[in-house]
Amino acid sequence: MIDQSTICAISTAPGNGAIAIVRLSGTNALTICDKVFTAASSKQISEQKANTVHFGTIQDGEDIIDEVLVSIFRAPHSYTGENSIEIACHGAPFIQYRILQVLLKNGARSATPGEYTQRAFLNGKMDLSQAEAVADLIASSSAAAHKVALQQMRGGFSNEIANLRGRLLNFISLIELELDFGEEDVEFADRTQLTNLVNEIQSLIQKLVNSFELGNVIKNGVPVAIVGNTNVGKSTLLNALLNEDRAIVSDIAGTTRDAIEDTINLGGITFRFIDTAGIRTTLDKIESMGIERTYSKMKQAQIVLLLIDADRTIEDVNDSILRVNQAINRETQHLVVCINKIDLIADPQGFAKRLIGINADDKMLFISAKQKHNIDSLTDELLKTVNMGAINEQDVIVTNIRHFEALKNALGSIDRVNNGLEGQIPTDFLAQDIRECLHFLGEITGDISTDEVLGNIFKNFCIGK
Structure with missing residues (x-):
């Protein structure tokens, strides 16, 4: 009430x-x-x-x-x-x-x-998804987050869900009618049409589920871990990217002993840069703790920016590459290799050819963090890792974890409908799975909700909104 x-x-x-x-x-x-x-x-x-x-x-x-x-x-x-x-x-x-x-x-x-x-x-x-988009709009800190939240508040996502539910409701009505006339052995719902509809809905829900990876990036920012040996210029690079003296820069190895984080908006996307402690073997207990945090931050990052000192021995450099390769997941994380201090060597390309552990598809850039040379190329490469096309094409993008979970559940239900149609299972079992899919889709827009769900959603809003 x-x-x-x-x-x-x-x-x-x-x-x-x-x-x-x-x-x-x-x-x-x-x-x-x-x-x-x-x-x-x-x-x-x-x-x-x-x-x-x-x-x-x-x-x-x-x-x-x-x-x-x-x-x-x-x-x-x-x-x-x-x-x-x-x-x-x-x-x-x-x-x-x-x-x-x-x-x-x-x-x-x-x-x-x-x-x-x-x-x-x-x-x-x-509806409920539009209400949640209000909070996202207020909290938006980048052009992309603002655009997606505004689209959802205007009903872009709601219309997509309403369309899916409407078409499923039509068929569930026909199937329920069949159940009412079970003794007459009549078929009101055309199984070929239902199969085509289920395949289409399955594809649309899968597309929405897949969009959450981009949506999460837009909403929360892209985590970028800057890693490498001590004194390779990680803090200098962070300062160059942020265009301010955020991290202490020193010639003394091991100056950075904890992760330093800051955000910057590049091309409408928020990036969270993490300057980490240099990777090396050390007996210093505090520095060792910092290096442990480096590995932890590395695993959490979507982009790992490996900084290499072109003035170091090739053995030291290859050792740092090996350590990073052992710590990251090549399938889910994007590695960008930056060869720094190119102003100190005559042949950067020749140096790069001697590196071991760099894959052919890894992006390699030659920079000077101190001189701010090629920093623009680095920012361009960072933006390429984010699929901006989906935003520009007005595709519906899922940014809310509650919506994502509901869509995954809906996808599981529609998968069972598809398998049931192939296996020609009884109509009442098909109806049950379609009802479940409708239920999960309805949770997103609030057609099906509880006081507990509403309480959890609105308690996170600011007072006055």
């Missing part, structure tokens, strides 16, 4: 600003506003038309708190689907909280995290 109480919250970010927004939503939003707002026109807010803005003062009795602008939204044409008020006041935290206090004093209650969006979902203004 939908809570009928009127809620209020500050919707703008904490701190000082030119203006702030205080929101009020619920059945009594307009009448509560009338109790605290005096319009310059002397007219009551509850008597004004929807989608209008009014200047006046917010007061606590005779005490004027601030001069404000009040915007009116009447049900069902508001974000929440309820009567709503937005008060634009001056941005001092003191003013914001005074206005909030006077609203609470006159009948409103404080909104819980995500309650505005939860009410929008419960009132049919958006």
Whole structure:
């Protein structure tokens, strides 16, 4: 059941600003506003038309708190689907909280995290996947994350799921009809058409499941571990990529003893660079702990950026290549080899030919981190590892782990339907697997949901949204 109480919250970010927004939503939003707002026109807010803005003062009795602008939204044409008020006041935290206090004093209650969006979902203004996309949009830190979240909020993902469910519902209805007339031995659902539909849906769900790898990268960033021997220039490279002195650079071997992380936006994608401790044999207990963390970070990275010092002996270099090859998974991780300090040697290409353990498909770049030579080529190579084509082609991309798990379950159900059709199993077993697939697809959009699921989703929203 939908809570009928009127809620209020500050919707703008904490701190000082030119203006702030205080929101009020619920059945009594307009009448509560009338109790605290005096319009310059002397007219009551509850008597004004929807989608209008009014200047006046917010007061606590005779005490004027601030001069404000009040915007009116009447049900069902508001974000929440309820009567709503937005008060634009001056941005001092003191003013914001005074206005909030006077609203609470006159009948409103404080909104819980995500309650505005939860009410929008419960009132049919958006489905559950669109509601979750609101949180992703607020948290987006790159152009790609913003684009995907906006597409999902506008219903791109929801439309895809609705289309799949609609077509399956049509067939499950026919199969249920067959079960009702089981004694008559009639067939309403054409098995050839059902097989074709199941194959198509199976392919579409598999495509959505596969898109999660890219979606996770877009949402959380691409982890890039910078690894190599001590003093090869890892910290210098991190500083060059970030264009700031983030890591300490020294001629003393083993300066970096812990992983240093920072993010940068390249071509609309967030990359998380991890500067690690140099790989070598050491008796220093603290440095050894740092090297252990290097191997751990290396295994977690999607891209391993192996930095090689062109001024080192070939034996040292090949030893570091061997150590990295033993630590990473060549099938799931992308290795980029950077030969650094090329300004110190005459024949970088000849040096590269003497390296052992580099595969033919490994990308090799010649750079100078100190001189920032070929850093642009490195950033271009990093971007090539991310499939930007799917974003540019407006494909539906799954970024939410809850959606991913539901899709995997739906795929398992539709696989069983396909196997059942091939094995000509009884109709009632087919119906059960189709119902399961419909159930898992419905979980994504909220057609099938529980209070516990809703609670877990909306508790992660910020208050005021």
